[in-house]
Amino acid sequence: MIPNKTLIELLLKNKKIDQATADKLLKESENLNRPVEEIIYERNLIPQDELVKIKSDYYKIPVKTFSKEDVIPNEVLNIIPEEVARTHQIVAFKKEGDTLYVGMLSPDDQQAQDILKFIAKQRKLNIAIYLVTKSDLENIWKNYRSFATRLKEIQDSVEIFKRQSKPSHQPYQQRVVRIDEASGIIAEEAPIIKIVSTILEESVESNASDIHIEPMRNKLRVRFRLDGELKEMLSLPLELQPAIVARIKILSDLKIDETRIPQDGRFRTILDNKEIDFRVATFPTALGEKVAIRVLNPYVGLRTLDGLGIREYHKTIIEEAIAKPFGMILATGPTGSGKTTTLYAILQGFNKESINVVSLEDPVEYFIEGLNQSQVKPEIGYDFASGLRQIVRQDPDVIMVGEIRDNETAALAVHAALTGHIVLSTLHTNNAVGVIPRLIDMKIEPYLLPASLILMMAQRLAGRLCDNCKQKEEATGSLREVIDKSVASLPKDLREKYRKDKYEIYLPQGCKECNFKGTKGRLPFFEVLKMTPSLEEVILKDPSDTNLKAEAEKQGMITLRQDGIIKALEGLVSIDEVLKETIEME
Numbered sequence: 001m002i003p004n005k006t007l008i009e010l011l012l013k014n015k016k017i018d019q020a021t022a023d024k025l026l027k028e029s030e031n032l033n034r035p036v037e038e039i040i041y042e043r044n045l046i047p048q049d050e051l052v053k054i055k056s057d058y059y060k061i062p063v064k065t066f067s068k069e070d071v072i073p074n075e076v077l078n079i080i081p082e083e084v085a086r087t088h089q090i091v092a093f094k095k096e097g098d099t100l101y102v103g104m105l106s107p108d109d110q111q112a113q114d115i116l117k118f119i120a121k122q123r124k125l126n127i128a129i130y131l132v133t134k135s136d137l138e139n140i141w142k143n144y145r146s147f148a149t150r151l152k153e154i155q156d157s158v159e160i161f162k163r164q165s166k167p168s169h170q171p172y173q174q175r176v177v178r179i180d181e182a183s184g185i186i187a188e189e190a191p192i193i194k195i196v197s198t199i200l201e202e203s204v205e206s207n208a209s210d211i212h213i214e215p216m217r218n219k220l221r222v223r224f225r226l227d228g229e230l231k232e233m234l235s236l237p238l239e240l241q242p243a244i245v246a247r248i249k250i251l252s253d254l255k256i257d258e259t260r261i262p263q264d265g266r267f268r269t270i271l272d273n274k275e276i277d278f279r280v281a282t283f284p285t286a287l288g289e290k291v292a293i294r295v296l297n298p299y300v301g302l303r304t305l306d307g308l309g310i311r312e313y314h315k316t317i318i319e320e321a322i323a324k325p326f327g328m329i330l331a332t333g334p335t336g337s338g339k340t341t342t343l344y345a346i347l348q349g350f351n352k353e354s355i356n357v358v359s360l361e362d363p364v365e366y367f368i369e370g371l372n373q374s375q376v377k378p379e380i381g382y383d384f385a386s387g388l389r390q391i392v393r394q395d396p397d398v399i400m401v402g403e404i405r406d407n408e409t410a411a412l413a414v415h416a417a418l419t420g421h422i423v424l425s426t427l428h429t430n431n432a433v434g435v436i437p438r439l440i441d442m443k444i445e446p447y448l449l450p451a452s453l454i455l456m457m458a459q460r461l462a463g464r465l466c467d468n469c470k471q472k473e474e475a476t477g478s479l480r481e482v483i484d485k486s487v488a489s490l491p492k493d494l495r496e497k498y499r500k501d502k503y504e505i506y507l508p509q510g511c512k513e514c515n516f517k518g519t520k521g522r523l524p525f526f527e528v529l530k531m532t533p534s535l536e537e538v539i540l541k542d543p544s545d546t547n548l549k550a551e552a553e554k555q556g557m558i559t560l561r562q563d564g565i566i567k568a569l570e571g572l573v574s575i576d577e578v579l580k581e582t583i584e585m586e
């Protein structure tokens with residue numbers, strides 16, 4: 001990898017980061033003892049295609065990019081074995097005559113060079129080196145074991161399991177208990193271990209957020225949640241259900257013989273050198289126990305504000321708020337709108353040595369180096385409220401509370417903010433102004449709000465349009481009117497930029513690259529309202545919905561709908577989805 005200092009200089013020179021980020025990166029790299037480049041990948045700080053260009057200038061090595069249509073023949077791929085390819089971050093992608101084309105992430109990796117020299121000599125080949133992005137590398141590595149191969153492995157394991165379990169009439173679960181006591185692995189456990197680990201691996205590879213393993217009448221169904229939608233990945237013989245559930249329970253330290261009540265736990269595994277956490281919840285159904293597993297992949301979920309697609313107009317307000325010495329920053333939106341991800345992005349901005357950050361979460365979704373994160377356990381009386389009371393004794397500067405859902409937590413959060421802490425939390429309301437009536441509902445005295453509340457955010461998610469197949473179209477008729485109305489009420493500079501006679505929007509189509517969905521991943525859109533003297537006046541006089549909305553408009557707040565429409569006009573999301581998500585607000 002490029003030496004840390006050189007890389008930082010190049011990034012500054014190319015205006016990819018500012019001096020503050022540069023200093024922070026160097027410091028973190030020192031503290032964590034990891035290369036700056038690795039930290040950049042982990043946090044999505046700079047788009048990889050931009051980073052690879054800078055590397056190309058430095059190494060004087062050309063860049064090779066890939067699209068999903070590029071097929072790499074297995075015989076070429078396998079010239080470098082998977083283990084070696086993953087360890088040294090390389091991949092063989094083309095063979096022409098006597099030349100083997102190899103993609104590398106770090107061309108200065110001495111061991112990788114030695115391996116390539118060895119392969120060249122042994123196979124009598126010349127090697128041509130190209131720089132590739134980390135994400136291209138990871139995508140190509142998936143070809144070593146496609147889902148089809150994994151499925152085949154699962155089927156083989158099922159066969160082995162069936163053969164082995166035939167002679168016995170004892171229920172499987174009891175045998176697992178015995179195995180566990182001996183803490184050894186006997187042969188018949190192996191196929192189940194294999195099936196479970198393959199399912200887990202596949203969930204991480206495909207960026208699934210959840211795994212559901214559900215007994216049906218005649219099969220055991222395995223579904224993944226991909227980009228918010230559940231998809232059946234696999235169905236297994238029903239007879240495997242007790243063994244698979246038992247295996248997952250062993251991993252997550254749950255009671256194996258307790259099948260009548262729901263249990264929850266978690267475990268961590270290392271896949272592809274990444275630490276991934278899985279949160280497990282079992283649930284008894286009439287057909288047997290069902291298992292839901294949340295995949296907490298910090299490499300997918302952790303984003304910076306830029307990585308989330310927050311625009312300058314919102315970012316400036318958020319950064320102003322973060323710079324304040326105390327007060328509450330509240331993110332709102334329905335379940336699954338990504339508000340926790342946004343809080344984590346804000347939280348990362350505080351993660352400095354001089355600041356003590358403590359969080360109370362349910363669950364802890366991503367572990368962040370340097371933060372003191374704590375998981376609440378309501379069943380033993382450790383909930384958000386009692387946790388908050390303890391936390392203030394830990395001398396925190398910044399407190400994150402997963403959610404404010406009762407009067408007591410609301411009161412404690414306000415109190416913490418008033419006594420000199422920055423408090424980050426989420427709340428269930430429709431929009432940003434809704435925070436104020438909601439807190440008043442929760443018995444917070446209105447006169448406490450101006451001093452304790454600094455920022456209110458709301459957000460929604462829309463599918464990110466697939467660049468490969470989206471189609472441009474002119475918005476006409478009532479759709480044009482709706483767009484124009486929103487754009488016309490934007491603040492002057494944005495209005496000048498986006499207001500047109502003709503509005504172009506993009507429609508999702510579907511192609512091979514996006515699995516015929518028309519979208520790839522999701523993109524949030526936001527609204528951000530800050531506390532001002534005139535908002536304070538409204539709160540103290542008459543914080544009715546109409547008055548608050550009028551005040552937000554006066555403040556020039558870019559609304560959810562406006563931010564969504566801007567993103568639609570830029571071809572990032574579909575206008576239909578933006579309008580549908582914001583319909584109740586118009």
Ligand SMILES: [Zn+2]
Pocket residue numbers: 466467468469470509510511512513514515516517518519
């Ligand atoms: Zn597509």
